[in-house]
Amino acid sequence: MGCLFCSIAAGDIPSNKVYEDEKVLAFYDIAPQAPVHFLVIPKTHIQSCGAIDESNADIVAHCFQVISKVTRELGISDFRVVSNCGQQAGQTVPHLHFHVLSGRDMTWPPG
Numbered sequence: 001m002g003c004l005f006c007s008i009a010a011g012d013i014p015s016n017k018v019y020e021d022e023k024v025l026a027f028y029d030i031a032p033q034a035p036v037h038f039l040v041i042p043k044t045h046i047q048s049c050g051a052i053d054e055s056n057a058d059i060v061a062h063c064f065q066v067i068s069k070v071t072r073e074l075g076i077s078d079f080r081v082v083s084n085c086g087q088q089a090g091q092t093v094p095h096l097h098f099h100v101l102s103g104r105d106m107t108w109p110p111g
């Protein structure tokens with residue numbers, strides 16, 4: 001079975017892109033949970049935060065550089081970054097992604 005976010009990264013499934021380079025894609029979430037809600041993904045398949053190791057940590061660092069750059073370019077100073085790891089934590093797409101949420105008050109702790 002194919003991976004949804006690998007298909008989006010490859011351009012086989014369209015997305016509303018915010019940023020793209022050779023390693024990373026950022027695109028708006030199809031079901032936004034805040035006025036601004038986009039996802040940052042590595043183009044290579046990594047299952048979740050639980051699969052980060054020395055072989056792919058550079059791409060994860062790059063994802064965070066992209067988060068910083070894109071939020072700055074969008075003029076966003078206050079935002080939340082979330083990565084759900086595993087079913088119980090709410091992960092529904094098994095390809096590492098960072099949610100970037102902004103534009104409303106955020107509660108803590110999360111539900």
Ligand code: 5GP
Pocket residue numbers: 004015016027028029030031032083084090091092093094
């Ligand atoms: P998770 O639940 O795994 O933390 O996050 C997956 C996210 O992907 C959800 O917020 C969901 O709305 C989003 N999503 C699922 N399918 C698609 C899609 O086809 N396109 C886009 N842009 N977002 C998607």
Ligand code: ZN
Pocket residue numbers: 003004005006007044045046094095
């Ligand atoms: Zn994938």
